[in-house]
Amino acid sequence: xxxxxxxxxxxxxxxxTSVKIECRSLDFQATTMFWYRQFPKQSLMLMATSNExxxxxxxxxxxxxxxxxxxxxxxxxxxxxxxxxxxxxSFYICSARGxxxxxxxxxxxxxxxxxxx
Amino acid sequence: xxxxxxxxxxxxxxxGATVAFNCTYSNSASQSFFWYRQDCRKEPKLLMSxxxxxxxxxxxTAQLNRASQYISLLIRDSKxxxxxxxLCVVGERSSYKLIFGSGTxxxxxx
Numbered sequence: 618x619x620x621x622x623x624x625x626x627x628x629x630x631x632x633x634t635s636v637k638i639e640c641r642s643l644d645f646q647a648t649t650m651f652w653y654r655q656f657p658k659q660s661l662m663l664m665a666t667s668n669e670x671x672x673x674x675x676x677x678x679x680x681x682x683x684x685x686x687x688x689x690x691x692x693x694x695x696x697x698x699x700x701x702x703x704x705x706x707s708f709y710i711c712s713a714r715g716x717x718x719x720x721x722x723x724x725x726x727x728x729x730x731x732x733x734x
Numbered sequence: 735x736x737x738x739x740x741x742x743x744x745x746x747x748x749x750g751a752t753v754a755f756n757c758t759y760s761n762s763a764s765q766s767f768f769w770y771r772q773d774c775r776k777e778p779k780l781l782m783s784x785x786x787x788x789x790x791x792x793x794x795t796a797q798l799n800r801a802s803q804y805i806s807l808l809i810r811d812s813k814x815x816x817x818x819x820x821l822c823v824v825g826e827r828s829s830y831k832l833i834f835g836s837g838t839x840x841x842x843x844x
Contacts, residue, residue, distance in 0.1 A: 649830060660738075660821070660836040661778065710777050714830050723825075723832060728777045 620644060621713045623726035630733055635699045638729045640711030646691035647713035651723075652684075655708040667694045701733040737761060738835035740822050746841045751812045755838045757805040757822030764833075766825035767798050769807045771818045772837065778821055781807075812842045 620643040630636045640650055648669050653661040665673045665686050673686035685697040694713075698705055710728040740757045747753050759767075767784035782789065784796040784805055795808040805822055822835035 651831065653834075661834040663831060663833070666831060708775070712832070723780075723830065725777045725779070730775070 621647075621711065621724045621726040623711055623729050625729060626727060627730045628732070630701055630731070632702055632733055633700055635697055636701055636731060637695055637697045638709055638711075638731075640694045640696070640713065640726050642692045642713045642715060642724070645713075645715035647694075647715050648691065649714040650688060650694040651712045651714075652686060652694075652696050653710045653712070655710065655728075661710060664696075698731065701731070703733045706731055706733045736836070737833045738822055738824050740835040740838050742836060742838060744839040744841050746843060747812055748843055749812055749814060751842075752808065752810045753812060753840060754809075755807045755820055755822070755840075757807075757835055759803050759805070759822075759824045759833075761824065761826075761833075762800075762803060764803075764824045764826065767805055768823040768825065768832075769794075769796055769805075770821040770823050770834075772821055773818050778823075778834075781820070809840075812840075814842050814844065816840060817842045 622641045624639045650667040652664045654664050655661045663676050664679045665675045667673045667686050667688040669688045669691050675681045688694040708728050711726045712723050738759045745753050769781040770778040771781045772778040782791050784798045786798050788797045793810045797806045819837040819839045821837045824833045
């Protein structure tokens with residue numbers, strides 16, 4: 618079945634550096650990918666919607682210059698957390714919209730744990 | 735007001751018990767409804783979609799009341815492996831955006 622892969626699954630970076638998280642759809646083309654963030658004991662919060670070949674649409678309160686999203690191909694979207702700070706430490710999850718033959722379905726990546734020290 | 739509201743729990747039940755979770759949503763234009771399961775430090779996984787006519791999948795039954803903007807999940811004959819956080823999720827058909835509730839934690843004890 619369809620699989621969405623995220624990499625890295627865990628990353629530790631120093632405050633002030635940037636870190637890139639990749640989200641790949643492995644056996645389907647994803648015209649739309651979504652990026653979520655989840656703090657401990659809280660819900661998944663949608664950060665942005667990423668459409669292939671166009672600029673991402675950010676949710677209110679999400680800084681587009683801090684969270685850079687690139688969706689250069691139908692199978693890859695990347696999220697770059699720039700100038701990371703400890704408060705950016707969180708669980709970042711992507712999802713991709715793909716057609717499984719019976720309509721559009723949302724598939725989730727395994728998530729990426731970011732710790733900023 | 736949150737777009738999707740759930741009782742955070744935890745619900746602590748013995749094996750074999752029946753447990754029900756409720757959820758309300760604020761956007762009357764929402765088009766799709768789901769229950770997801772999330773295990774600790776893992777990504778959410780689709781448990782089942784929810785339809786107005788109600789639907790059942792084994793021990794799990796989901797109901798949707800569009801007039802009341804209310805969604806429910808019933809788990810019968812709870813298993814230890816059912817211990818997880820259950821997320822109520824509402825979708826916008828036009829954009830496929832999913833809005834997640836904060837989740838209800840279930841603990842099934844032996």
